[in-house]
Amino acid sequence: MPSLLHRLIARAPQRLQRDTLELELDDGRRIEVLRVRDPRARRLKLSVDERGARLTLPVRASMVSGDRFLHEHRDWLATQLERHRPPDAAATALAPGHTSQLPLRGEQVPLSWHDGRYIRIARDDAGIHVQRPARASDAALRRALRAFYEAEARADIGRWLPTYLAGLPRTPRQLRLKVMSSQWGSLAPDGTLALDLALVLARPSAFEYVLVHELCHLLQANHSPAFWREVEARFPRWREERTYFHAEGRQLKASLRSLLSG
CATH class of the missing domain: 3.30.2010.10 (Metalloproteases ("zincins"), catalytic domain)
Structure with missing residues (x-):
């Protein structure tokens, strides 16, 4: 019985809480930062990867302290975002009908577009061929x-x-x-x-x-x-x-x- 009572009254495990906030960098750029309140976190932490910036807060940290920490590290954040940005981001986006090459096995392979009844992507000695109907969604x-x-x-x-x-x-x-x-x-x-x-x-x-x-x-x-x-x-x-x-x-x-x- 005590164990059952304990389970009934025990506090529900805390979960990650996520939201986003906007930050203006010194060069005028405005970026979105993922803010995560993590029950496992022991300190404020700022990280950057290919998906963008992330601010992690312990449960007891206030939003004000998180914002202050973020502003104090604006220079570091700008440097890290630049490191994770592709040299030519536009060149790697897939633009239907316009992209002329795709990365594959360490090379940029020629890409050609064709009309068709359904979407099909195939490769031969000439390159990669994309067949798609006009109304195919991105x-x-x-x-x-x-x-x-x-x-x-x-x-x-x-x-x-x-x-x-x-x-x-x-x-x-x-x-x-x-x-x-x-x-x-x-x-x-x-x-x-x-x-x-x-x-x-x-x-x-x-x-x-x-x-x-x-x-x-x-x-x-x-x-x-x-x-x-x-x-x-x-x-x-x-x-x-x-x-x-x-x-x-x-x-x-x-x-x-x-x-x-x-």
């Missing part, structure tokens, strides 16, 4: 583009995976392609392998390295020296690919988000 076109990129990514994985399965204790339980904000891949305890869809925009050797990296977590569920020895044995050039991601990673992720979100 959202439907972006869904088709995502499906195209997923099919291309799975084709690459299907070529590489058999090479690396020997010596592993088991195969991945499932493969998922996701749009990730910071990671390039992850391996869940149940063996589900998740990879960032933006990898298909990268050069193939970089994509292959991330696959090998995550597969090696089936052997070592950490980043210990033993783990890196497993990576080294299977992919000796891994350092070059890690350097590549440091230089190009933000651009790759931002390009994909621009193409798929409109």
